[in-house]
Amino acid sequence: MQAALKHNRRVILDDVGIFADGVAVKQIGKLPFEVAKECVDEVITVSTDEICAAIKDIFDDTRAIAEPAGAVGVAGLKKYVEKYKIENENLLTVVSGANVNFDRLRYISERTEIGEKREAVLAVTLPEKPGSYKKFIKALHKRNITEFNYRYAHGYDAQVFVGVQISQGGEGREQIVAELQEQGYRVIDMTDNETAKLHIRHMVGGRSEGVGSERVYRFEFPERPGALMKFLNSLGTKWNISMFHYRNHGAAYSRVLMGVQVDESERETFQHMLNEIGFRYWEETDNAAYQVFLRGK
Numbered sequence: 001m002q003a004a005l006k007h008n009r010r011v012i013l014d015d016v017g018i019f020a021d022g023v024a025v026k027q028i029g030k031l032p033f034e035v036a037k038e039c040v041d042e043v044i045t046v047s048t049d050e051i052c053a054a055i056k057d058i059f060d061d062t063r064a065i066a067e068p069a070g071a072v073g074v075a076g077l078k079k080y081v082e083k084y085k086i087e088n089e090n091l092l093t094v095v096s097g098a099n100v101n102f103d104r105l106r107y108i109s110e111r112t113e114i115g116e117k118r119e120a121v122l123a124v125t126l127p128e129k130p131g132s133y134k135k136f137i138k139a140l141h142k143r144n145i146t147e148f149n150y151r152y153a154h155g156y157d158a159q160v161f162v163g164v165q166i167s168q169g170g171e172g173r174e175q176i177v178a179e180l181q182e183q184g185y186r187v188i189d190m191t192d193n194e195t196a197k198l199h200i201r202h203m204v205g206g207r208s209e210g211v212g213s214e215r216v217y218r219f220e221f222p223e224r225p226g227a228l229m230k231f232l233n234s235l236g237t238k239w240n241i242s243m244f245h246y247r248n249h250g251a252a253y254s255r256v257l258m259g260v261q262v263d264e265s266e267r268e269t270f271q272h273m274l275n276e277i278g279f280r281y282w283e284e285t286d287n288a289a290y291q292v293f294l295r296g297k
Contacts, residue, residue, distance in 0.1 A: 022069025070097030131237035149204035152242035211296030
């Protein structure tokens with residue numbers, strides 16, 4: 001429709017995305033085009049992430065789950081308000097279609113925070129030494145961490161994939177990057193990087209050279225602001241963390257998978273420390289998934 005109105009003819013697109021399949025057409029219909037020319041003042045296009053955010057907005061307000069095509073209007077309305085800085089007005093859009101594929105909900109929930117511009121996705125380089133995680137999280141000034149992925153690579157620098165919650169509308173994203181850079185961290189903003197969001201965030205890991213005496217543990221603790229910082233503070237800085245995966249899914253409990261280098265002579269001391277902390281945990285060093293995909297070479 002946007003292309004047709006721009007060129008004043010029914011343009012045929014080369015391809016269309018099928019996420020919002022109810023509006024996934026290559027060419028506007030003849031009659032709708034004639035109506036649109038007379039009645040439509042402006043067309044606003046929206047991204048998949050913005051549609052996902054609109055689906056969540058509709059659910060939060062009505063407890064109804066709209067299909068992607070049905071939420072396009074809300075996504076466009078939000079963009080219209082942002083574009084024209086509209087305040088104190090009553091605006092109307094149509095929500096149609098509840099034919100959502102249940103399997104698609106996982107994808108929608110994953111992309112919602114980015115669609116709402118409430119999550120920054122960053123690649124950060126940390127020094128590979130005990131205490132680096134704690135120092136880095138303190139540098140974020142109590143901002144809520146939504147994701148933290150890391151796997152030991154070598155003895156110099158650590159590359160971490162981290163998601164950080166920001167205010168709605170994306171405000172503060174540049175500030176976070178600037179603050180970290182001022183403290184000496186190398187940072188790459190990957191919030192708009194589709195490869196990072198779709199694939200890399202789930203692939204951080206692998207078998208690492210030089211990881212000796214690695215033990216793997218799975219933890220569970222109540223999810224609340226500052227929970228991850230409290231968890232890391234409890235662990236201290238004596239042992240080197242060689243692998244770390246954390247993702248805040250909005251559940252009541254946070255779940256962490258952590259690899260830590262513990263010499264056999266210190267294993268009993270480490271185990272005692274875990275028991276003293278009081279978090280629920282399970283040792284997963286012999287887990288087949290770890291042995292096959294993540295165990296150090």
